Amino acid sequence: MNSMLALLQKYSVAGPRYTSYPTAPYFHTGFGEADWAEALAVPAPERGLSLYAHIPFCDSLCYYCGCNMVATQDYSKTQPYLAYLDQEMARTAQWVDTRRLVRQLHWGGVTPTYLNPDDIRRLMAMMRSHFTLADDAEISCEVDPRELTRAHLVALRESGFNRLSFGVQDMDPAVQQAVNRIQSEALIRQVLDWSRELGFSSINLDLIVGLPKQTVASFSRTLERVTEWAPDRLAVFAYAHVPWLKKHQNLIKEADLPDSATRLGLQQAVNEALGAAGYVNIGLDHFARPEDELVRAQLNKTLWRNFQGYTTRKDCDILAFGASSISQTADVYMQNEKNLKRYQERIAATGMAVERGLKLSRDDQIQREAITRVMCDLELDFTAFGSEWGIVFADYFADALADLRPLADDGLVQIEAQKISVTPNGRLFLRNIGMCFDRYLKQAARDQPRYSRTA
Ligand code: SF4
Numbered sequence: 022m023n024s025m026l027a028l029l030q031k032y033s034v035a036g037p038r039y040t041s042y043p044t045a046p047y048f049h050t051g052f053g054e055a056d057w058a059e060a061l062a063v064p065a066p067e068r069g070l071s072l073y074a075h076i077p078f079c080d081s082l083c084y085y086c087g088c089n090m091v092a093t094q095d096y097s098k099t100q101p102y103l104a105y106l107d108q109e110m111a112r113t114a115q116w117v118d119t120r121r122l123v124r125q126l127h128w129g130g131v132t133p134t135y136l137n138p139d140d141i142r143r144l145m146a147m148m149r150s151h152f153t154l155a156d157d158a159e160i161s162c163e164v165d166p167r168e169l170t171r172a173h174l175v176a177l178r179e180s181g182f183n184r185l186s187f188g189v190q191d192m193d194p195a196v197q198q199a200v201n202r203i204q205s206e207a208l209i210r211q212v213l214d215w216s217r218e219l220g221f222s223s224i225n226l227d228l229i230v231g232l233p234k235q236t237v238a239s240f241s242r243t244l245e246r247v248t249e250w251a252p253d254r255l256a257v258f259a260y261a262h263v264p265w266l267k268k269h270q271n272l273i274k275e276a277d278l279p280d281s282a283t284r285l286g287l288q289q290a291v292n293e294a295l296g297a298a299g300y301v302n303i304g305l306d307h308f309a310r311p312e313d314e315l316v317r318a319q320l321n322k323t324l325w326r327n328f329q330g331y332t333t334r335k336d337c338d339i340l341a342f343g344a345s346s347i348s349q350t351a352d353v354y355m356q357n358e359k360n361l362k363r364y365q366e367r368i369a370a371t372g373m374a375v376e377r378g379l380k381l382s383r384d385d386q387i388q389r390e391a392i393t394r395v396m397c398d399l400e401l402d403f404t405a406f407g408s409e410w411g412i413v414f415a416d417y418f419a420d421a422l423a424d425l426r427p428l429a430d431d432g433l434v435q436i437e438a439q440k441i442s443v444t445p446n447g448r449l450f451l452r453n454i455g456m457c458f459d460r461y462l463k464q465a466a467r468d469q470p471r472y473s474r475t476a
Contacts, residue, residue, distance in 0.1 A: 025446065028431055029285050036452045036462075038305070039396055040328045041354055042389035043379060043461050045347070048356055052378030054371060060353040060380070061116035061340075068336050068351065069124035069155070070117070072148060073329075074106060075343030076133040077361055080168055083190075083202040084272040085232060085260055089345040089359050090131040099136060102343075102361075105368040107147045109342045112372025114151040117340065122155040125334045129163035129186075130346065138176035145180035152340075159184060159334070161223075166212045167204050174212070178219045185216055186225040186256075191232055192243040199233040199277055206246060213250055223313075226252040230287040231260035233277030237286040244294035254315070255300060255308040256330065257291050259284075288449060304396055304443075305451050307331050324397035331397065344374070352381045384460075391418065392455040399451075400442035424457040 037044040075089075078099060082092045091098070126148065136144065154160070161184035162177055177185070189209060190202060197203045216224055226247055230240065247255065262278060264270040279287065292302065300308040301316045307330060309315045318324040318333040325335035328347050339349040341357070344364035348355045355378035358364040367374040381389070387410050394401045403414035415422065422436065429436045433447035434454055443454060456462055 025289075025449075026282055026285050028433070028446070029449070030281055031431075032428075032433075032450050032453045033281070034453070036456050037459070038452060039392050039455045040326055040330065041347070041349070042392050042459070043354075043381070043385055044459075045354075045356065047461050048354055048377040048379045050377045052355065052375070052380070054373045054375045056378060056380065057348075057353070057355045057373065057375045058116050060350050060355070061113065063350065064118065065338065065351065066118065066121065068121065068338050069334065070121050070152060071125040071327075071334055071337035071339045072123055072127070072152060073339055073341040073343075073346055073348075074128045074133070074144065074148070075130035075341065075346040076128060076135060077102070077131050077344050078135040079132045079165075080135065081201065082269055084200045084269060085190075085229065086269065087261055087263070087267055088131050091361055096137070099140060101365060103136075103140060103144055103147070105365050106144065106342050108372050109368050109374065110147060110151040112368075113340055113342070117338075119152055121338075122158075123152050124155050124158055124337055125332070126154065126158055126160045127162070127329055129161075129329070130343065132165045133162050134164050134169055134173050134177075138170075138172045141173065141176040142180055145182075154181065161186060163188070164212070166208055167202075169212050171215050174215050174219055174221075178221065183221060184223040184225070185221050186227060187212065187252075189226045189243075189247065190229045191235060191240065192246050193235070193239040195234045196232050196239065199273065201272070209246075209250070213252075223253045225254040225256060226250070228255065228257045228291075229260050230257060230291065231262070231279060231284055233273050233279075235279050235283070235287060237283060237290050240287050241290050241294065244290060248294060248298040251298075253310055253313060255295060257295075257306050257308065259288075259306065302448065303331050304399055304448060305331075319397065322394075322398050326393055326396055352386065354379050354381075387412065387417070388458050388460060391421070391458045395441070395443065395454055395458070396451050399448070400440060403439045403441075418458065420460075420463070421457045425454070428454060428457070 077089060077091050079090045079092045080094065160182045162182050163186045166187055191197065192206060262270060295308045299310065301311055302308055303315050303319055314333050315324065315331055323333065323335065325332050327339060327349065341348040344357060344361050345359040346357050356376050358367055358374040358376040364374045391401060407414040425434055425436060425441065428434050432444055433450050435442045435444055443451065447454060
Protein backbone atom coordinates (compact mmCIF):
# COMPACT_ATOMS: atom_id res chain seq x y z
CA MET A 22 0.00 0.00 0.00
CA ASN A 23 2.72 2.46 1.00
CA SER A 24 4.86 1.79 -2.03
CA MET A 25 1.79 2.09 -4.29
CA LEU A 26 0.96 5.39 -2.62
CA ALA A 27 4.51 6.61 -3.23
CA LEU A 28 4.17 5.59 -6.89
CA LEU A 29 0.82 7.31 -7.14
CA GLN A 30 2.31 10.51 -5.80
CA LYS A 31 5.36 10.21 -8.03
CA TYR A 32 3.38 9.65 -11.23
CA SER A 33 0.46 11.99 -10.53
CA VAL A 34 1.12 14.51 -13.29
CA ALA A 35 -1.12 16.27 -15.81
CA GLY A 36 -1.75 13.80 -18.63
CA PRO A 37 -4.24 12.89 -21.35
CA ARG A 38 -6.66 9.95 -21.41
CA TYR A 39 -5.76 9.20 -25.06
CA THR A 40 -9.25 8.95 -26.46
CA SER A 41 -7.50 10.54 -29.44
CA TYR A 42 -3.91 11.03 -30.50
CA PRO A 43 -2.79 13.67 -31.13
CA THR A 44 -4.99 14.88 -28.30
CA ALA A 45 -7.65 17.57 -28.73
CA PRO A 46 -5.48 20.53 -27.59
CA TYR A 47 -3.44 19.98 -30.76
CA PHE A 48 -6.39 20.31 -33.11
CA HIS A 49 -6.02 23.68 -34.88
CA THR A 50 -8.27 26.27 -36.45
CA GLY A 51 -6.34 26.15 -39.73
CA PHE A 52 -8.43 23.06 -40.41
CA GLY A 53 -11.72 24.25 -41.93
CA GLU A 54 -14.89 23.18 -43.67
CA ALA A 55 -13.18 22.49 -47.00
CA ASP A 56 -10.71 20.16 -45.23
CA TRP A 57 -13.55 18.31 -43.51
CA ALA A 58 -15.56 18.01 -46.73
CA GLU A 59 -12.46 16.60 -48.43
CA ALA A 60 -11.93 14.06 -45.62
CA LEU A 61 -15.57 12.94 -45.79
CA ALA A 62 -15.38 12.43 -49.54
CA VAL A 63 -12.38 10.04 -49.38
CA PRO A 64 -13.73 6.66 -50.55
CA ALA A 65 -13.56 4.11 -47.74
CA PRO A 66 -16.05 1.36 -48.65
CA GLU A 67 -14.36 -1.05 -46.25
CA ARG A 68 -14.98 1.22 -43.28
CA GLY A 69 -18.33 1.35 -41.50
CA LEU A 70 -19.85 4.45 -39.97
CA SER A 71 -20.30 5.28 -36.32
CA LEU A 72 -22.79 8.10 -35.68
CA TYR A 73 -22.78 10.27 -32.61
CA ALA A 74 -25.34 12.88 -31.55
CA HIS A 75 -24.52 15.33 -28.79
CA ILE A 76 -27.48 16.61 -26.78
CA PRO A 77 -26.15 19.53 -24.73
CA PHE A 78 -29.06 20.16 -22.33
CA CYS A 79 -29.34 19.28 -18.67
CA ASP A 80 -32.00 19.99 -16.05
CA SER A 81 -29.53 20.88 -13.32
CA LEU A 82 -25.82 21.20 -12.75
CA CYS A 83 -23.72 18.45 -11.16
CA TYR A 84 -20.77 20.28 -9.63
CA TYR A 85 -18.22 17.74 -10.91
CA CYS A 86 -19.44 18.03 -14.50
CA GLY A 87 -16.70 18.16 -17.13
CA CYS A 88 -19.06 18.20 -20.12
CA ASN A 89 -19.90 20.95 -22.54
CA MET A 90 -23.49 21.47 -21.41
CA VAL A 91 -26.28 23.97 -20.99
CA ALA A 92 -28.24 23.68 -17.72
CA THR A 93 -31.79 24.83 -18.53
CA GLN A 94 -35.38 24.16 -17.57
CA ASP A 95 -36.53 25.71 -20.87
CA TYR A 96 -37.41 22.70 -23.06
CA SER A 97 -38.23 24.91 -26.05
CA LYS A 98 -34.47 25.26 -26.65
CA THR A 99 -34.38 21.67 -27.87
CA GLN A 100 -36.59 22.34 -30.88
CA PRO A 101 -34.28 24.55 -32.95
CA TYR A 102 -31.36 22.37 -31.84
CA LEU A 103 -32.95 19.22 -33.26
CA ALA A 104 -33.64 21.05 -36.52
CA TYR A 105 -29.97 22.09 -36.70
CA LEU A 106 -28.84 18.53 -36.06
CA ASP A 107 -31.04 17.45 -38.98
CA GLN A 108 -29.48 20.14 -41.18
CA GLU A 109 -25.97 19.11 -40.18
CA MET A 110 -26.66 15.44 -40.91
CA ALA A 111 -28.18 16.32 -44.30
CA ARG A 112 -25.10 18.38 -45.21
CA THR A 113 -22.68 15.65 -44.09
CA ALA A 114 -24.63 13.01 -46.01
CA GLN A 115 -23.98 15.01 -49.19
CA TRP A 116 -20.24 14.37 -48.83
CA VAL A 117 -19.98 10.89 -47.37
CA ASP A 118 -20.91 7.66 -49.16
CA THR A 119 -24.13 6.82 -47.31
CA ARG A 120 -24.17 3.27 -48.70
CA ARG A 121 -21.62 2.58 -45.97
CA LEU A 122 -23.51 0.94 -43.13
CA VAL A 123 -23.81 2.45 -39.70
CA ARG A 124 -22.38 -0.18 -37.34
CA GLN A 125 -22.51 1.90 -34.20
CA LEU A 126 -24.69 4.78 -33.09
CA HIS A 127 -24.42 6.65 -29.81
CA TRP A 128 -26.25 9.55 -28.19
CA GLY A 129 -24.45 11.23 -25.37
CA GLY A 130 -22.19 13.99 -24.20
CA VAL A 131 -24.63 15.33 -21.74
CA THR A 132 -28.18 14.08 -21.28
CA PRO A 133 -29.95 12.68 -24.34
CA THR A 134 -32.89 11.67 -22.15
CA TYR A 135 -33.50 15.38 -21.53
CA LEU A 136 -35.43 14.91 -24.80
CA ASN A 137 -39.04 13.88 -24.32
CA PRO A 138 -40.17 10.53 -25.77
CA ASP A 139 -41.62 12.11 -28.94
CA ASP A 140 -38.39 13.94 -29.64
CA ILE A 141 -36.35 10.77 -29.00
CA ARG A 142 -38.37 9.12 -31.78
CA ARG A 143 -38.04 12.19 -33.98
CA LEU A 144 -34.25 12.43 -33.68
CA MET A 145 -33.78 8.73 -34.45
CA ALA A 146 -36.10 9.03 -37.46
CA MET A 147 -33.91 11.93 -38.70
CA MET A 148 -30.76 9.85 -38.36
CA ARG A 149 -32.33 6.92 -40.17
CA SER A 150 -33.51 9.22 -42.97
CA HIS A 151 -29.91 10.28 -43.73
CA PHE A 152 -27.98 7.05 -43.04
CA THR A 153 -28.49 3.27 -43.24
CA LEU A 154 -28.20 1.34 -39.99
CA ALA A 155 -26.85 -2.22 -40.10
CA ASP A 156 -29.28 -4.79 -38.70
CA ASP A 157 -26.80 -5.68 -35.96
CA ALA A 158 -25.73 -2.10 -35.20
CA GLU A 159 -24.75 -1.33 -31.63
CA ILE A 160 -27.11 1.52 -30.67
CA SER A 161 -26.46 3.08 -27.31
CA CYS A 162 -27.60 6.01 -25.23
CA GLU A 163 -26.36 7.72 -22.08
CA VAL A 164 -29.14 8.00 -19.53
CA ASP A 165 -29.63 10.21 -16.51
CA PRO A 166 -31.83 8.19 -14.12
CA ARG A 167 -33.31 11.36 -12.61
CA GLU A 168 -36.43 12.59 -14.42
CA LEU A 169 -36.40 9.41 -16.54
CA THR A 170 -39.80 7.82 -17.17
CA ARG A 171 -40.66 4.41 -18.53
CA ALA A 172 -42.00 6.21 -21.60
CA HIS A 173 -38.47 7.51 -22.35
CA LEU A 174 -37.12 3.97 -22.28
CA VAL A 175 -39.99 2.66 -24.45
CA ALA A 176 -39.20 5.40 -26.99
CA LEU A 177 -35.52 4.44 -26.98
CA ARG A 178 -36.27 0.73 -27.37
CA GLU A 179 -38.80 1.28 -30.14
CA SER A 180 -36.28 3.51 -31.92
CA GLY A 181 -33.83 0.58 -32.00
CA PHE A 182 -31.58 1.30 -29.03
CA ASN A 183 -30.12 -1.88 -27.56
CA ARG A 184 -27.60 -0.53 -25.03
CA LEU A 185 -27.92 1.92 -22.19
CA SER A 186 -25.39 3.62 -19.99
CA PHE A 187 -26.61 5.06 -16.68
CA GLY A 188 -24.85 7.72 -14.66
CA VAL A 189 -24.80 6.32 -11.10
CA GLN A 190 -21.54 7.95 -9.86
CA ASP A 191 -21.91 7.36 -6.10
CA MET A 192 -24.87 6.24 -3.98
CA ASP A 193 -23.77 7.87 -0.72
CA PRO A 194 -26.16 10.69 0.33
CA ALA A 195 -23.33 12.94 1.63
CA VAL A 196 -21.43 12.63 -1.65
CA GLN A 197 -24.60 13.19 -3.70
CA GLN A 198 -25.30 16.31 -1.67
CA ALA A 199 -21.75 17.60 -2.15
CA VAL A 200 -21.97 17.27 -5.94
CA ASN A 201 -25.63 18.35 -6.29
CA ARG A 202 -26.79 15.07 -7.81
CA ILE A 203 -29.41 13.33 -5.70
CA GLN A 204 -30.65 9.92 -6.87
CA SER A 205 -31.94 7.23 -4.58
CA GLU A 206 -31.32 3.48 -4.70
CA ALA A 207 -35.02 2.92 -5.35
CA LEU A 208 -34.81 5.15 -8.39
CA ILE A 209 -31.82 3.31 -9.86
CA ARG A 210 -33.44 -0.07 -9.18
CA GLN A 211 -36.61 1.09 -10.91
CA VAL A 212 -34.89 2.29 -14.09
CA LEU A 213 -32.78 -0.87 -14.28
CA ASP A 214 -35.90 -3.03 -13.87
CA TRP A 215 -37.65 -1.15 -16.66
CA SER A 216 -34.59 -1.46 -18.92
CA ARG A 217 -34.34 -5.22 -18.45
CA GLU A 218 -38.05 -5.73 -18.87
CA LEU A 219 -37.92 -3.78 -22.17
CA GLY A 220 -35.12 -6.00 -23.49
CA PHE A 221 -32.06 -3.76 -23.67
CA SER A 222 -29.23 -6.21 -24.26
CA SER A 223 -26.42 -4.41 -22.48
CA ILE A 224 -26.38 -2.10 -19.49
CA ASN A 225 -23.42 -0.03 -18.38
CA LEU A 226 -23.18 1.88 -15.13
CA ASP A 227 -20.82 4.83 -14.69
CA LEU A 228 -19.20 5.47 -11.32
CA ILE A 229 -16.78 8.21 -10.30
CA VAL A 230 -13.94 7.99 -7.79
CA GLY A 231 -12.36 11.07 -6.25
CA LEU A 232 -15.61 12.93 -5.52
CA PRO A 233 -15.92 15.16 -2.43
CA LYS A 234 -16.81 13.41 0.85
CA GLN A 235 -16.01 10.00 -0.62
CA THR A 236 -14.44 7.51 1.77
CA VAL A 237 -13.33 3.95 1.13
CA ALA A 238 -16.08 2.70 3.47
CA SER A 239 -18.84 4.74 1.82
CA PHE A 240 -17.74 3.87 -1.69
CA SER A 241 -17.49 0.19 -0.76
CA ARG A 242 -21.22 0.34 0.05
CA THR A 243 -21.85 1.86 -3.41
CA LEU A 244 -19.82 -0.95 -4.98
CA GLU A 245 -21.84 -3.52 -3.02
CA ARG A 246 -25.13 -2.10 -4.36
CA VAL A 247 -23.80 -1.81 -7.89
CA THR A 248 -22.55 -5.39 -8.08
CA GLU A 249 -25.96 -6.56 -6.80
CA TRP A 250 -27.52 -4.73 -9.76
CA ALA A 251 -25.21 -6.81 -12.01
CA PRO A 252 -24.65 -4.51 -15.00
CA ASP A 253 -22.89 -5.93 -18.07
CA ARG A 254 -20.23 -3.22 -17.97
CA LEU A 255 -18.94 -0.62 -15.55
CA ALA A 256 -16.90 2.48 -16.19
CA VAL A 257 -15.22 3.87 -13.10
CA PHE A 258 -13.87 7.29 -13.95
CA ALA A 259 -11.47 9.31 -11.85
CA TYR A 260 -12.90 12.73 -11.10
CA ALA A 261 -10.91 15.42 -12.89
CA HIS A 262 -10.79 18.55 -10.73
CA VAL A 263 -9.90 21.29 -13.21
CA PRO A 264 -11.63 24.44 -11.86
CA TRP A 265 -9.36 26.61 -14.02
CA LEU A 266 -11.12 25.04 -17.03
CA LYS A 267 -14.57 24.33 -15.51
CA LYS A 268 -15.48 27.27 -13.29
CA HIS A 269 -18.48 25.55 -11.65
CA GLN A 270 -16.10 22.98 -10.10
CA ASN A 271 -15.23 25.80 -7.69
CA LEU A 272 -18.56 24.87 -6.04
CA ILE A 273 -16.72 21.79 -4.78
CA LYS A 274 -14.74 22.46 -1.61
CA GLU A 275 -11.17 21.31 -2.18
CA ALA A 276 -10.98 20.30 1.49
CA ASP A 277 -13.74 17.75 0.84
CA LEU A 278 -11.79 16.00 -1.93
CA PRO A 279 -10.17 12.69 -0.97
CA ASP A 280 -6.41 12.82 -0.48
CA SER A 281 -3.96 10.61 -2.39
CA ALA A 282 -4.13 7.78 0.15
CA THR A 283 -7.93 7.73 0.01
CA ARG A 284 -7.92 7.87 -3.80
CA LEU A 285 -5.62 4.87 -3.85
CA GLY A 286 -7.85 3.10 -1.34
CA LEU A 287 -10.87 3.87 -3.51
CA GLN A 288 -9.15 2.49 -6.58
CA GLN A 289 -8.16 -0.66 -4.72
CA ALA A 290 -11.69 -1.07 -3.38
CA VAL A 291 -12.98 -0.87 -6.97
CA ASN A 292 -10.52 -3.47 -8.24
CA GLU A 293 -11.23 -5.83 -5.35
CA ALA A 294 -15.03 -5.52 -5.39
CA LEU A 295 -15.41 -5.76 -9.16
CA GLY A 296 -12.81 -8.52 -9.42
CA ALA A 297 -14.62 -10.51 -6.73
CA ALA A 298 -17.91 -10.01 -8.60
CA GLY A 299 -16.33 -11.54 -11.73
CA TYR A 300 -15.66 -8.42 -13.82
CA VAL A 301 -12.56 -8.15 -16.01
CA ASN A 302 -10.60 -4.89 -15.92
CA ILE A 303 -10.22 -3.93 -19.57
CA GLY A 304 -7.69 -1.26 -18.65
CA LEU A 305 -7.81 2.29 -17.34
CA ASP A 306 -11.41 2.62 -16.16
CA HIS A 307 -13.55 -0.02 -17.90
CA PHE A 308 -14.77 -3.33 -16.49
CA ALA A 309 -16.87 -5.97 -18.24
CA ARG A 310 -18.18 -9.45 -17.72
CA PRO A 311 -15.85 -12.17 -19.09
CA GLU A 312 -18.28 -13.01 -21.92
CA ASP A 313 -18.55 -9.34 -23.04
CA GLU A 314 -17.31 -8.48 -26.53
CA LEU A 315 -14.89 -5.91 -25.06
CA VAL A 316 -13.12 -8.73 -23.21
CA ARG A 317 -13.12 -10.90 -26.33
CA ALA A 318 -11.74 -8.01 -28.39
CA GLN A 319 -8.96 -7.49 -25.85
CA LEU A 320 -8.02 -11.17 -26.06
CA ASN A 321 -8.07 -10.99 -29.89
CA LYS A 322 -6.11 -7.72 -29.86
CA THR A 323 -8.80 -5.88 -31.79
CA LEU A 324 -9.80 -3.49 -29.02
CA TRP A 325 -9.50 0.23 -29.82
CA ARG A 326 -9.97 3.57 -28.10
CA ASN A 327 -11.95 6.53 -29.33
CA PHE A 328 -13.84 9.46 -27.84
CA GLN A 329 -16.35 7.09 -26.27
CA GLY A 330 -13.62 5.11 -24.49
CA TYR A 331 -12.85 1.48 -25.32
CA THR A 332 -14.64 0.15 -28.41
CA THR A 333 -14.74 -2.92 -30.63
CA ARG A 334 -15.47 -0.82 -33.73
CA LYS A 335 -11.99 0.25 -34.81
CA ASP A 336 -12.77 0.25 -38.50
CA CYS A 337 -15.50 2.87 -38.41
CA ASP A 338 -15.38 6.56 -39.22
CA ILE A 339 -17.12 8.59 -36.54
CA LEU A 340 -19.55 11.21 -37.81
CA ALA A 341 -20.45 13.35 -34.83
CA PHE A 342 -23.24 15.90 -34.82
CA GLY A 343 -24.02 18.73 -32.47
CA ALA A 344 -22.14 21.43 -30.58
CA SER A 345 -18.59 20.44 -29.51
CA SER A 346 -18.82 16.93 -30.95
CA ILE A 347 -15.69 15.33 -32.41
CA SER A 348 -15.65 13.37 -35.67
CA GLN A 349 -12.91 11.07 -36.83
CA THR A 350 -11.88 9.37 -40.08
CA ALA A 351 -8.83 7.12 -40.49
CA ASP A 352 -6.47 10.10 -40.57
CA VAL A 353 -8.48 13.17 -39.59
CA TYR A 354 -10.07 14.55 -36.41
CA MET A 355 -12.62 17.37 -36.56
CA GLN A 356 -14.29 19.19 -33.69
CA ASN A 357 -17.46 21.27 -34.05
CA GLU A 358 -17.98 24.72 -32.61
CA LYS A 359 -18.47 24.33 -28.83
CA ASN A 360 -20.64 27.34 -28.12
CA LEU A 361 -24.31 26.43 -28.65
CA LYS A 362 -25.33 29.79 -30.14
CA ARG A 363 -22.40 29.94 -32.54
CA TYR A 364 -22.91 26.27 -33.48
CA GLN A 365 -26.50 27.01 -34.46
CA GLU A 366 -25.55 30.16 -36.41
CA ARG A 367 -22.92 28.29 -38.37
CA ILE A 368 -25.19 25.38 -39.20
CA ALA A 369 -27.84 27.87 -40.34
CA ALA A 370 -25.27 29.49 -42.63
CA THR A 371 -23.51 26.49 -44.22
CA GLY A 372 -24.77 23.26 -42.65
CA MET A 373 -21.32 22.78 -41.09
CA ALA A 374 -19.79 24.06 -37.84
CA VAL A 375 -16.13 23.05 -38.04
CA GLU A 376 -14.19 24.78 -35.27
CA ARG A 377 -10.86 23.00 -35.58
CA GLY A 378 -9.31 19.74 -36.64
CA LEU A 379 -6.17 17.91 -37.58
CA LYS A 380 -4.92 15.73 -40.41
CA LEU A 381 -2.64 13.07 -38.99
CA SER A 382 0.83 12.57 -40.44
CA ARG A 383 2.16 9.05 -40.80
CA ASP A 384 4.26 9.61 -37.67
CA ASP A 385 1.12 10.64 -35.78
CA GLN A 386 -0.55 7.41 -36.89
CA ILE A 387 2.40 5.29 -35.80
CA GLN A 388 2.50 6.93 -32.37
CA ARG A 389 -1.28 6.64 -32.02
CA GLU A 390 -1.11 2.94 -32.78
CA ALA A 391 1.66 2.40 -30.19
CA ILE A 392 -0.29 4.26 -27.47
CA THR A 393 -3.51 2.45 -28.36
CA ARG A 394 -1.89 -0.99 -28.37
CA VAL A 395 -0.43 -0.39 -24.92
CA MET A 396 -3.71 0.93 -23.53
CA CYS A 397 -5.86 -1.79 -25.14
CA ASP A 398 -3.63 -4.90 -25.27
CA LEU A 399 -1.51 -3.99 -22.23
CA GLU A 400 1.49 -5.16 -24.23
CA LEU A 401 3.27 -4.33 -27.45
CA ASP A 402 5.30 -6.67 -29.63
CA PHE A 403 8.15 -4.81 -31.35
CA THR A 404 8.53 -7.20 -34.29
CA ALA A 405 4.85 -7.36 -35.22
CA PHE A 406 4.48 -3.59 -34.79
CA GLY A 407 7.63 -2.88 -36.79
CA SER A 408 6.60 -5.05 -39.71
CA GLU A 409 3.10 -3.56 -39.78
CA TRP A 410 4.45 -0.01 -40.01
CA GLY A 411 7.78 -0.61 -41.82
CA ILE A 412 9.94 0.65 -38.95
CA VAL A 413 12.60 -0.74 -36.66
CA PHE A 414 10.72 -0.32 -33.39
CA ALA A 415 13.73 0.06 -31.11
CA ASP A 416 15.16 2.81 -33.34
CA TYR A 417 11.92 4.63 -34.05
CA PHE A 418 10.84 4.61 -30.41
CA ALA A 419 14.29 4.86 -28.79
CA ASP A 420 13.10 7.95 -26.85
CA ALA A 421 9.97 6.14 -25.63
CA LEU A 422 11.96 3.10 -24.51
CA ALA A 423 14.35 5.37 -22.62
CA ASP A 424 11.42 7.17 -20.97
CA LEU A 425 9.86 3.82 -20.03
CA ARG A 426 12.98 2.67 -18.22
CA PRO A 427 12.19 4.42 -14.89
CA LEU A 428 8.65 3.00 -15.06
CA ALA A 429 10.18 -0.44 -15.56
CA ASP A 430 12.44 0.17 -12.54
CA ASP A 431 9.29 0.98 -10.55
CA GLY A 432 7.64 -2.26 -11.67
CA LEU A 433 4.97 -0.68 -13.86
CA VAL A 434 6.11 -2.16 -17.18
CA GLN A 435 8.31 -5.03 -18.15
CA ILE A 436 10.72 -4.36 -21.01
CA GLU A 437 11.99 -7.44 -22.82
CA ALA A 438 14.14 -7.72 -25.96
CA GLN A 439 11.12 -7.73 -28.27
CA LYS A 440 8.20 -6.61 -26.22
CA ILE A 441 6.88 -4.44 -23.43
CA SER A 442 4.04 -5.44 -21.16
CA VAL A 443 2.10 -3.59 -18.51
CA THR A 444 2.35 -5.21 -15.07
CA PRO A 445 -0.69 -5.53 -12.77
CA ASN A 446 0.52 -2.49 -10.78
CA GLY A 447 1.10 -0.64 -14.04
CA ARG A 448 -2.59 -0.75 -14.95
CA LEU A 449 -3.18 2.21 -12.67
CA PHE A 450 -0.58 4.14 -14.66
CA LEU A 451 -1.63 3.45 -18.25
CA ARG A 452 -1.80 7.16 -19.03
CA ASN A 453 1.78 7.64 -17.85
CA ILE A 454 2.89 4.71 -19.97
CA GLY A 455 1.09 6.13 -23.02
CA MET A 456 2.77 9.50 -22.41
CA CYS A 457 6.19 7.94 -23.10
CA PHE A 458 5.11 7.55 -26.76
CA ASP A 459 3.57 11.03 -27.00
CA ARG A 460 5.90 13.27 -28.96
CA TYR A 461 3.54 16.25 -28.84
CA LEU A 462 3.52 16.18 -25.07
CA LYS A 463 7.28 16.00 -24.95
CA GLN A 464 7.49 19.16 -27.03
CA ALA A 465 4.98 21.04 -24.90
CA ALA A 466 5.86 23.14 -21.88
CA ARG A 467 5.46 20.94 -18.81
CA ASP A 468 4.29 23.79 -16.59
CA GLN A 469 1.04 24.46 -18.49
CA PRO A 470 -1.48 21.91 -17.16
CA ARG A 471 -3.88 21.08 -19.99
CA TYR A 472 -5.08 17.77 -18.62
CA SER A 473 -6.40 16.31 -15.40
CA ARG A 474 -3.93 14.45 -13.22
CA THR A 475 -3.20 10.84 -14.18
CA ALA A 476 -3.81 9.35 -10.76
S1 SF4 B 1 -26.09 15.26 -15.84
FE1 SF4 B 1 -24.10 14.92 -16.76
S2 SF4 B 1 -23.86 16.57 -18.24
FE2 SF4 B 1 -25.52 17.17 -16.85
S3 SF4 B 1 -24.53 18.43 -15.33
FE3 SF4 B 1 -24.61 16.31 -14.57
S4 SF4 B 1 -22.65 15.45 -15.19
FE4 SF4 B 1 -22.95 17.31 -16.37
